[in-house]
Amino acid sequence: MAEVRCPICNQSRPVNDLMEVGFGVCPKCRRESTTIAFPALAGAGVKPPGLYADPPREGEAACFYSPGRRATKECGHCGVLISDTWAAQWGSETVCLKCLEHLRQNGEDSRFQSNRTLWDNIALSLALMPFTLILWWSVIFAAPAALFIAIRHWNSPRSIVPRGRARLMIAIAIASLQVCGMAFGAAGLWFGWFNK
């Protein structure tokens, strides 16, 4: 039976509980919610078709990874001939599962990436950390760390959503001032500039 879930308490309920305009009251939390159902819900619960044997006939190419299966596609990245079992679809491209794994792990294609570290934000937060009253002492290691991270990750990919280098620039500017201030203070103490 196709089911929808309550967005508040996650309780599942049969779709025929839905009223005509998609409103429904959850039997568990008694809260009203709106649900828009799509044709994919009608197919929920149908088991996908099982894999059938498909050995290559004489003169036909065999799958590179499963030689007992007929090759039907070509990997768009490495070019090997693959069967349906080893093929994955991404947009308009067909790739083999090995290439898919490789692309995901190495982050070679932004469409396959599942996460990215925001180094610009990390550098900026390190640069700003000493300005908090309680962590002012962290300037000793936070400023050089912010400077290092900002320079080291100047060309690193930031986010798949476009964003500029403004955060990195601000982090470098603040951290540089902090490092210069510390150097000036240390030199002053060493050479006795502050002694009257």
Place this chain on the structure above:
Amino acid sequence: MKKAFGEYRLLAKGDRRAGHLWQGPDHLLCVETAAFLIGFSESYKRIDYKNIQAISYARTRTGMWMSIVMIVMLLLLGWGIVGQINDASGASVVLSVIAAPVLLALIVHLISGPTCICKLQTAVQFLHLKPIKRMKKAVKFAAEISPLCQAHQGGQALTPEALAASVNQGSQTEIRIKQPWTGSNLVTWALLLLVVSGIVTIADVFIRNMLLFIIDCIFAVTAYVLVIAAVVRSMRFEIPAALKGSLWGAIVNCVLSVVTGYSLVIWATFSSIEKLKSSANASQAFRGDANMAIYKTISDASFNELGWVAWALISIGGLATFFGLLGLPSALRPGARMIDAPTPAPPPPIGGSQP
């Protein structure tokens, strides 16, 4: 922020922690941000329009509570402003400066409309769309995404009758709300450090020692930074109730510690000013070790001198130890209660009859 890039168009934008939603050519891109005040990493989820089964949204009570809190704050501040209007100390001006952003936030909140929760259902997940927090936005999002889903699924949105007629014989695929808890070294270390930090805090109240005070500060700051990181990490998983309670309790304890710490610093500042003023060479003393005098005042303060702050520190230390010990068993034995499900049957071998 850009409204479009490449083949993507911005559908909804949340605050820095909620992330954003982008409309792609054949999929919906959900950008989620792991953050504490500022985002540290982003994770991306791509949901094909052809796999979206349903979009559900419901009004929540968060908006009502936000309105109540802000109205109460404004009433209290207004009472203070009216009471101090003829006072020459300028208290009414200070209170007005505090009240102005609260009033602005209330107006923006009321204009934005009621709050909501919006979720998207596929065969294997029930995804919370965090950027969508207002009913207006949810309705607009649903109106924009519905035609795309219908176009990719080759049909109109289902009527309840059509859905009711589509009773399937096969078993429903289990929908996973969150990933099961698999344990984390970060959480374990955070809780261990929390226990140690709590014990050191209690010891620091009774033992007058500068070194112990510094160790206490370092332990406390490190423990709470790790706890915040642990909370951010654990949000991705379905964690045991004890662990959840201990982590969130530790966060509340962290806020209490900060408040108590500030109170302690303020008390020590006034106390050391009095001491320095009464010393023989006050101007020299002020120029030199004012900060050191504050720390020394705190570390050398006896139980009686600290007064209620001593009891607050003992409570905070005790709570930190309690929360650490509460969560440690769940963190050390990851998901012991959750992996009770029977082992699934092995998949059938590849190969069979031609359909």
